[in-house]
Structure formats: structure tokens, C-alpha cells
Amino acid sequence: MIEFRNVCAGYGGGDVLQGLDLRVEDKSITCIVGPNGAGKSTVLRTLSGLLSPRVGEILLDGRALHTLSAAQVLAAGVAQVPQQGGLFGGLSIRDNMLLGGYLVRRQRRELNKRIDELAEVFPIVAERALDKAADLSGGQRRIVEFARALVTEPSVILLDEPTLGLDPKTCATVFETTQQVNALGTTVLMVEQNVRFGLQLADHGVVMERGQVLISQPADVLLGRSDMASMFFGAAPTEPAVDVPGGPA
């Protein structure tokens, strides 16, 4: 479990996170939603060690993460899937996957074994192994980016706005790939602007406002709340915002 306890953090101009308390259950997909500037990305940045909390604690299974560097947090099992441009276009898919592992300096043989395991779940990793990343479609690249984040066998992956700027088809790929990653036993903590998309994908939903957690509930309950509808949709949610596999009819 990930726990934020009374976390205050900011960028020098006062605290963005203002005594934030948050729990993320193991193996869940938890989605944070909320208005622009609420501090959603800042939550992910404090977790991944890019920003140190001024006050408070961040724990992973009871172990303090808030005192670690970003590299140490990655080694402790928390990986981020970059928003975009996460692959080296001129390098092959295989080399991009190998680079994902060098950060934790595993043995080449172990790395190859791990990549082969991931290729069973994400066949494109093997099918396009020798092709340059630049030759893949946007959706195919997203799958490889997710697969690459898993090379270090993280227990948690972080996604900040994974659908930003993507066409509906690629959004559907992100939806499906996130579910696959979660099915492998990986906890997913994500931030999503597209509230319906995020809450349909998630088990648990968190609404943030002004650096604090306002609501934390099962995602389906949150999605059905009448006040959520007025806050985010202007009307009751009846139809999914995008055509997502497995989404409610």
C-alpha cells in the first residue's frame, strides 16, 4: 500500500500539496481527478522522488519513500510511464526495452529473460523487436512504453494523463494496456483529465482540490454521484466519453 501522510510540498512559492492524506491499495487502479492546478501531477512528482515533501511522509508498504532520490524510488519499485516521447525513435524496440532496464543495472541475461516474459503479454515487443520505434504507430508506441516501464519489475506504475492528445483508438489501447499491466499484479496510480475514461478504468477514484483529497471512493460510486456529474460533466453521466473496451454500455 502507498500512503501519503499529511504531505505538504511545493515549488518555492508556498505549498501546492496542503496536508495531503491518501491511501492507494495494492494491485488497485487508482485514478486522481480534479481541476487544473489542484496538485495532481505534484502528487506523482512527490511520490517518484522528483520533489521532496516539506512536511509529511510517503510510505510504500511501510517503507519511507520521501527521503529517497528518484533513482532510489525507482529501485524501490515505483516507475513512471512518461507522458510521451518516451522511446528513442532511432533505436530498435529491443534496444528501447534494454535501456529500460539499465537504470537498475541488471545482468544482460536477466534483462533478456524479463523482456521475453513481457513479450508474451505484449506480443509487439517480439514481433517488432528489430524495428525502429519511430516506425510504430502511436498506439503501438504506447504499448512499448508501458512494457518498457515494466522491465524493472516495478510494483507500482504512475501515469500522468496517459490519454492527453491521443486519438480515440489510441485511448482505447491505453485503456486495455493499463488493464493488462494491472492484471500482472502492478498497482496503477494515474491522473486523468478525462474523468469518465479514468473512472471507468479505475477501481478507486480520488477527487483532489487545492492540494487536498476531497473525496476517495470506489470509482463506480464516484462516477455515479450526482454532485460529481455537476462538478465535472454538467449533467448526469450517461455515455462514455470514448469508446473503451469493457466500458459500461
Ligand SMILES: Nc1ncnc2c1ncn2[C@@H]1O[C@H](COP(=O)(O)OP(=O)(O)OP(=O)(O)O)[C@@H](O)[C@H]1O
Ligand atoms: N515546476 C513548477 N514550478 C512552479 N510551480 C509549479 C510547477 N509545477 C506546478 N506548479 C504549480 O503547482 C500547482 C499545481 O500544479 P500541478 O501540476 O500539480 O497541478 P495539476 O492538478 O496536475 O494540474 P493540471 O490538471 O493542469 O495538470 C499549480 O499552481 C502550478 O502552477
Ligand SMILES: [Mg+2]
Ligand atoms: Mg497535471
